[in-house]
Amino acid sequence: MAVKKALITGITGQDGPYLAEFLLQKGHEVWGFSRKKISLTDQEFKNVIHLASHVKFETVNYDDINSLKEKIAQINPDECYHLAGHSQVGNDSDLDFKILTSNIGSTLNIFKAINDLKINCKVFNASSGHIYLPSDKAKNELCPLGPSNIYGISKASCYLLSHYFRNTHEMFISNGILFNHESPKRGNGFVTSKLINESIQIKKGERPFLEVGSVEVIRDWGHVKEYVPSFWKILQLDRPDDFVLGTGIGNTVKELINLIFKNLQIEIEWVNNQADILAVNRKGKPLVVQNQNLVRKNDSFVHIADISKSKKELGHNPQISLEEIVKEMIGAYK
Numbered sequence: 001m002a003v004k005k006a007l008i009t010g011i012t013g014q015d016g017p018y019l020a021e022f023l024l025q026k027g028h029e030v031w032g033f034s035r036k037k038i039s040l041t042d043q044e045f046k047n048v049i050h051l052a053s054h055v056k057f058e059t060v061n062y063d064d065i066n067s068l069k070e071k072i073a074q075i076n077p078d079e080c081y082h083l084a085g086h087s088q089v090g091n092d093s094d095l096d097f098k099i100l101t102s103n104i105g106s107t108l109n110i111f112k113a114i115n116d117l118k119i120n121c122k123v124f125n126a127s128s129g130h131i132y133l134p135s136d137k138a139k140n141e142l143c144p145l146g147p148s149n150i151y152g153i154s155k156a157s158c159y160l161l162s163h164y165f166r167n168t169h170e171m172f173i174s175n176g177i178l179f180n181h182e183s184p185k186r187g188n189g190f191v192t193s194k195l196i197n198e199s200i201q202i203k204k205g206e207r208p209f210l211e212v213g214s215v216e217v218i219r220d221w222g223h224v225k226e227y228v229p230s231f232w233k234i235l236q237l238d239r240p241d242d243f244v245l246g247t248g249i250g251n252t253v254k255e256l257i258n259l260i261f262k263n264l265q266i267e268i269e270w271v272n273n274q275a276d277i278l279a280v281n282r283k284g285k286p287l288v289v290q291n292q293n294l295v296r297k298n299d300s301f302v303h304i305a306d307i308s309k310s311k312k313e314l315g316h317n318p319q320i321s322l323e324e325i326v327k328e329m330i331g332a333y334k
Contacts, residue, residue: 007077007121009033009062009110010084011055014185015126017047019081019228020055026232031075033060033084047185062106068113079235081124082110085158087151096150103154104161111165111173122172122235123162129179129220129246129303131156140306141177141242149296159242166240174234176227179246179305182325183224184332191253192221196329199260202287209286213294215254215278220304222247223325226318233314246305247318257288259326 006023008016011032020030030051037059038045040052048055058071062084072080085103086095107125114121132139133146145160147153162173186193201207227245234243254270257279261268267282279288310316 003027003029004078005029005031005075007031007033007072007075007080009060009080009082009106011057012036012038012045012048013083013087014047014183014187015083015181015224015228017051017185018183018224019083019231020048020051022225022228022232024054028079030055031077032057033071034058035060035062035084062102062109065109065113068109069117072113072119073117076119077121079122079124080110080114081126081231082107083126084110085126085154087128099150100154100157103151104157107158107161111161111171115165115169115171122240123174124231124235125158125162125173125175126231127159127162127175127177127242128152128155129177129244129305131159131177134301136302138248138302138304138306139177139179139244141244141309172235172240174237174240175242176231176234177242177244177305178227179220179222179244179303181222181224181227181245182329184329185224186329191219192256192325192329193333195253195257196260196326196333199257199264199266200330200333203264203266210257210288211291211294212253212257212278212288213291213296215257215288215290216252216301218250218252218302218304219256220246220248220250221256221322221325222318223320226320227316230310230314230316233316237313243310243314243316244305244307245310245316246307248305248307249322250302250304251322256322256326259323260330263323263327263330 006028012034023030032055038057040049084106086099130152132143134148145156147156165171166173182192268279270279276290277286281287
């Protein structure tokens with residue numbers, strides 16, 4: 001039986017290394033696309049340095065479709081896992097144009113290149129729970145689209161592109177609609193890594209307090225390594241489909257902070273009626289302060305996945321708790 005070839009775009013991000021390790025264990029030949037040339041001595045690429053002797057890396061320009069076609073034709077992959085994209089969600093308007101053009105443009109060119117080459121390649125598109133209309137209910141595959149931030153708009157556009165190529169060109173493109181998934185490889189621009197790193201600084205006496213947006217918003221946090229097997233399972237199906245991937249369990253940011261401080265042995269007391277001071281230490285000094293600039297306007301208060309379909313059809317059933325995730329990330333960041 002021929003060895004399957006798998007192509008991972010955005011391999012240097014958080015999900016790419018975990019997926020590469022999983023596919024290598026499955027016996028796949030793994031290729032990875034990166035916007036930047038990977039240097040084994042550069043800490044920017046620390047997530048993939050250990051894969052250097054196992055994965056074939058290629059530097060690509062996702063804006064150049066002819067170059068993409070040439071590289072994809074040389075590889076002739078059986079499976080493509082499209083993970084590349086800017087994934088920060090926040091209030092930085094300077095990033096808006098880059099997020100929109102990069103995410104939509106790279107996705108369109110990957111789909112178009114594979115379609116134009118007429119190769120027999122199944123495609124997994126990493127979508128996001130941010131594509132949905134905000135509501136206080138858990139989100140499933142039938143929920144209406146209605147993103148409330150630029151990142152969500154870009155991912156909703158990519159989701160619609162996948163359906164266009166699936167329906168019009170009969171391509172095998174499936175979406176994994178991903179809710180928050182974390183690991184020690186998580187970049188610094190995300191709430192989990194930000195809060196953990198800043199809490200470690202507080203523990204070391206290098207920072208006085210945390211600055212946060214709303215601590216009452218509810219999020220669905222899981223571990224990446226329990227999600228990537230479902231990426232692969234989605235492409236083993238006979239027909240393309242879309243699957244919500246999460247844990248189905250919600251925790252508030254406040255609960256996340258409590259878990260972080262508990263692990264770091266920092267005493268915390270939540271307070272009321274003290275303006276923007278949300279919590280203090282045992283000496284009564286501010287420990288958690290609300291910054292109104294960090295409060296996301298129009299964002300979903302409850303962001304939880306309904307994993308009924310993925311649990312039934314893929315066996316997707318994450319077991320790693322948020323407390324375990326926090327403990328592992330703190331251990332890696334210290």
